[in-house]
Amino acid sequence: MTTAAHRSQRRPARRRSGVLVSVVALVAALLLGSCSGAAPPPGTGEGDGFVFTIQAMIVALVVACAFFMETFTGTVITTALPAMARTFGSDAVHVSVGVTAYMLSLAIFIPLSGWIADRIGIRRTFLAAITIFTIGSVVCAFAPSLSFLVAARVLQGIGGSMLMPIGRLAILRVYPREQFLAAMSTVAVPALIGPLVGPT
Numbered sequence: 498m499t500t501a502a503h504r505s506q507r508r509p510a511r512r513r514s515g516v517l518v519s520v521v522a523l524v525a526a527l528l529l530g531s532c533s534g535a536a537p538p539p540g541t542g543e544g545d546g547f548v549f550t551i552q553a554m555i556v557a558l559v560v561a562c563a564f565f566m567e568t569f570t571g572t573v574i575t576t577a578l579p580a581m582a583r584t585f586g587s588d589a590v591h592v593s594v595g596v597t598a599y600m601l602s603l604a605i606f607i608p609l610s611g612w613i614a615d616r617i618g619i620r621r622t623f624l625a626a627i628t629i630f631t632i633g634s635v636v637c638a639f640a641p642s643l644s645f646l647v648a649a650r651v652l653q654g655i656g657g658s659m660l661m662p663i664g665r666l667a668i669l670r671v672y673p674r675e676q677f678l679a680a681m682s683t684v685a686v687p688a689l690i691g692p693l694v695g696p697t
Contacts, residue, residue, distance in 0.1 A: 553671040553680075560664035561684040563623075566630065567657040568691030571599060585643040592643060595650045602654025610659040614666060623663045630656030661688070 574581065574596060578589040585592060614622040633653035640646035665681065672680045 556667050556671045557680055557684050559623075560668055561687045563627065563660040563664050564684060565687035565691045567603075567660045568688045570630075570634070570653055570657060571596070571603075571691075581646075585646075587643055592646075594643075595646050598647045599650040599654045599657070602651045603658045606655050606658035607662060610662045611666075613659065614663055619663055619666050619670060622659055623667060626656045626659035626663060628656070629653075630660065632656075 578592050578596075581595075582589045582592045610622065610626075613625075617625075630653055633649050633651075633656055636649035637646060637653065640649055664684070668680050668684065669677060
């Protein structure tokens with residue numbers, strides 16, 4: 498009865514965090530999808546300047562959401578480890594593998610992001626990253642076992658590994674050189690907030 502009670506108390510919280518990340522990812526994907534067509538090369542002044550400004554702002558918002566999701570997910574389960582350990586009938590040390598699996602998959606797959614973007618394009622790579630990340634978040638929210646959770650965290654890490662480097666490329670593509678530093682400084686703020694919000 499005690500184990501069942503712990504599971505019933507922990508699962509809603511874990512599902513809420515997973516669903517929250519999934520919703521943010523879907524919103525980012527929809528915003529990115531609204532930016533149809535290629536942006537004019539930075540600094541050329543081609544096309545309607547107002548439309549280009551709106552598109553650049555949407556891309557910046559999408560990248561900021563992606564940065565937040567990546568850093569938020571890295572620490573979101575840290576304070577929940579004891580409760581999750583009771584849910585899975587294990588101890589916190591074993592459950593912490595979920596944190597390690599995410600960080601390792603990030604480190605392993607980040608170098609591949611540029612190679613993939615060169616072959617299928619920045620936009621497709623970013624959409625694929627958001628899709629993979631969203632699927633991993635949903636699976637994490639409903640993971641029935643620790644092994645399932647770790648596998649889902651690896652899937653999250655694969656998607657998350659492409660969010661930040663490809664996001665930087667997207668910002669570089671739509672912003673002129675003289676505005677790039679200011680744009681990156683702005684979209685980097687959510688990445689700094691994410692690790693603070695995650696444990697709370």
